[in-house]
Amino acid sequence: MVSLSSQAVERVSRTNQDPIDVATSIEGVINFGAEVNSLNIADIQPQKCGQSPEFNIEAGADPRSVDIELEENGLELSAFMKLSFGNSFEPVFRDVLAKPQEYSELGSELDQLISREFESHEDRMAAMAELCQGLSETQRIYLVSNLGQRLAGIYDYGRAGGQGSSGTVVNPDMQWNAMRNSLAGDPTAAGVCRDAVSTSAEFASQCGFDKSQIRIKGYRTLGGGHQIVRIVGENGEVYNLNWSELYSSDGEAGLTETLLAGNTMGGVTVRTYNADGELLDQELTEIANVAISAAGGALSPEDQRDYNELQINLGRSIRLRGIMGNTRLGEEFKTGGISYVNESEGTLRDSQVVVGMSFTRNERQIAQTSLGESIALQQNIVFFGGGADLQSREFPIIEMDGSRVSLRGRASFDIGMFYMINKISNSDQSNNNIDQYVASEIGGEIVYKNENGVRVAVGGEIDNTFSAYYNRETGESGERGTFGRLGGFTPVVTGGRVYANVQANLSNRVQIVVDPYYVAARTGESTAGVRAGLRDEEAGRSIYGTYRISRDPIGGDLTMENYRLELNQSFDLKINEDRRSRIDAGLYIAEDRSALRTNRHGGITLTVR
Numbered sequence: 391m392v393s394l395s396s397q398a399v400e401r402v403s404r405t406n407q408d409p410i411d412v413a414t415s416i417e418g419v420i421n422f423g424a425e426v427n428s429l430n431i432a433d434i435q436p437q438k439c440g441q442s443p444e445f446n447i448e449a450g451a452d453p454r455s456v457d458i459e460l461e462e463n464g465l466e467l468s469a470f471m472k473l474s475f476g477n478s479f480e481p482v483f484r485d486v487l488a489k490p491q492e493y494s495e496l497g498s499e500l501d502q503l504i505s506r507e508f509e510s511h512e513d514r515m516a517a518m519a520e521l522c523q524g525l526s527e528t529q530r531i532y533l534v535s536n537l538g539q540r541l542a543g544i545y546d547y548g549r550a551g552g553q554g555s556s557g558t559v560v561n562p563d564m565q566w567n568a569m570r571n572s573l574a575g576d577p578t579a580a581g582v583c584r585d586a587v588s589t590s591a592e593f594a595s596q597c598g599f600d601k602s603q604i605r606i607k608g609y610r611t612l613g614g615g616h617q618i619v620r621i622v623g624e625n626g627e628v629y630n631l632n633w634s635e636l637y638s639s640d641g642e643a644g645l646t647e648t649l650l651a652g653n654t655m656g657g658v659t660v661r662t663y664n665a666d667g668e669l670l671d672q673e674l675t676e677i678a679n680v681a682i683s684a685a686g687g688a689l690s691p692e693d694q695r696d697y698n699e700l701q702i703n704l705g706r707s708i709r710l711r712g713i714m715g716n717t718r719l720g721e722e723f724k725t726g727g728i729s730y731v732n733e734s735e736g737t738l739r740d741s742q743v744v745v746g747m748s749f750t751r752n753e754r755q756i757a758q759t760s761l762g763e764s765i766a767l768q769q770n771i772v773f774f775g776g777g778a779d780l781q782s783r784e785f786p787i788i789e790m791d792g793s794r795v796s797l798r799g800r801a802s803f804d805i806g807m808f809y810m811i812n813k814i815s816n817s818d819q820s821n822n823n824i825d826q827y828v829a830s831e832i833g834g835e836i837v838y839k840n841e842n843g844v845r846v847a848v849g850g851e852i853d854n855t856f857s858a859y860y861n862r863e864t865g866e867s868g869e870r871g872t873f874g875r876l877g878g879f880t881p882v883v884t885g886g887r888v889y890a891n892v893q894a895n896l897s898n899r900v901q902i903v904v905d906p907y908y909v910a911a912r913t914g915e916s917t918a919g920v921r922a923g924l925r926d927e928e929a930g931r932s933i934y935g936t937y938r939i940s941r942d943p944i945g946g947d948l949t950m951e952n953y954r955l956e957l958n959q960s961f962d963l964k965i966n967e968d969r970r971s972r973i974d975a976g977l978y979i980a981e982d983r984s985a986l987r988t989n990r991h992g993g994i995t996l997t998v999r
């Protein structure tokens with residue numbers, strides 16, 4: 391078994407190896423020349439990239455949608471069962487790119503430039519731009535990767551451990567000077583990963599890549615936190631730069647999944663920053679959404695892939711839910727939770743408050759040993775969270791000839807915390823980590839109704855998250871810095887949503903429903919979809935079709951399409967003269983399609999009241 395002490399890892403970094411969390415780079419262990427039969431998670435803990443006070447936030451969770459139609463002391467049993475067919479999801483691993491001789495030659499040219507003295511930072515950047523002129527995209531990527539290796543050589547372990555320069559501003563100029571000193575034989579430490587990615591992103595923007603092609607990704611690892619640089623090439627090729635490590639994305643996996651595959655991620659949120667280090671968005675992983683759902687949230691139909699679900703409602707307030715299945719990464723999970731729901735109606739508004747907790751057991755493959763044995767990350771995740779949803783009544787603004795136009799407002803607030811106990815499958819050691827999110831939505835809609843049963847609503851929402859606004863300390867070089875106007879609780883607009891709802895009576899019992907929507911995020915991601923169907927209230931029967939398309943230009947111009955068809959039937963079951971039960975049964979079939987893979991699946995739902 392290979393065991394790495396913090397001193398051993400430091401020696402590696404001082405010889406131009408990357409100070410990557412051992413759990414994020416199996417290769418980092420293999421480079422010692424010994425067989426890898428296990429990973430000791432205790433040796434990982436000193437390798438914290440930084441202890442920035444980042445609040446991990448996601449605006450997408452919705453733990454408020456609850457459908458309870460029982461008497462106060464009633465009992466409702468509902469179940470979701472999944473019938474899976476077609477392609478299954480396999481674990482996704484990174485595709486590490488080779489470094490040819492040309493890579494080292496470009497590194498030597500970069501060293502010559504680093505060794506020069508410049509009168510100003512602007513002069514240095516102009517020289518960098520000149521170095522990159524005439525180079526191909528691949529050669530420029532090699533230069534950014536080489537820079538990551540040099541930045542690894544000046545890694546500040548004191549800053550990572552909360553000592554020395556911790557909390558102060560380390561700007562790119564300080565790092566360039568530290569690299570120059572180190573090349574001259576005077577080893578100088580300056581910055582950790584959050585500083586290095588900012589220096590690398592600035593260099594990439596001078597080396598022929600537009601800032602719109604560059605993103606910084608931040609997330610929790612087993613030992614702390616980490617950030618990497620992502621660059622999208624002209625043809626949509628995605629390059630992830632983890633210090634000098636260079637790997638391309640599995641295009642079908644998308645943003646979050648690629649990060650999970652490329653690094654041992656111990657957290658459940660992913661933050662996206664632009665090239666200047668300003669927060670654009672925070673996303674929850676699929677496992678996070680499952681944990682939130684078990685604690686009272688709502689899984690969207692698109693998330694219900696390989697999931698089996700059982701839910702029991704006790705009266706109007708208590709709900710028990712269990713979910714098990716597989717994610718798109720091939721992760722296997724089981725989760726159970728309990729939530730409390732309080733609903734109230736007022737003269738001017740309706741409100742709903744949900745609080746809950748859940749426990750999730752998750753396992754995913756992260757690598758293989760040199761003996762061919764699989765290494766898995768095993769997680770126990772405890773989640774506590776809640777949300778409040780406030781919706782006003784419809785306030786009429788125009789009424790005439792049996793028609794009415796009204797306004798309605800809506801606001802929501804969500805908060806949650808994840809406590810994760812992480813363990814590598816072939817190690818006895820464990821590691822604890824915390825992730826959290828705080829988010830809000832605010833919006834409203836205009837509603838038109840007439841006496842013929844036509845209802846048309848058009849509305850919009852703005853999504854907000856509360857977190858550290860910058861990926862690193864900002865301010866005067868060497869002085870105490872700030873992560874945002876309110877530190878780790880800065881409000882940030884991450885995106886918005888516009889939608890419509892159209893309902894019309896085709897007859898005295900059949901109604902048509904159409905729900906189009908469009909969602910745009912500041913990261914550049916966008917989603918459009920429509921759900922349309924017919925429902926017969928008298929017969930308790932409905933049929934719906936859904937189409938959704940999402941596009942992610944910074945993830946390699948990735949396009950995903952989802953098709954879904956649902957059939958639902960409700961009927962009453964007479965138990966005896968005094969007791970009846972209501973049964974709702976549903977069937978759906980769906981297809982998820984990308985350029986690389988198509989997954990077909992289906993499921994049935996059964997609700998008994």
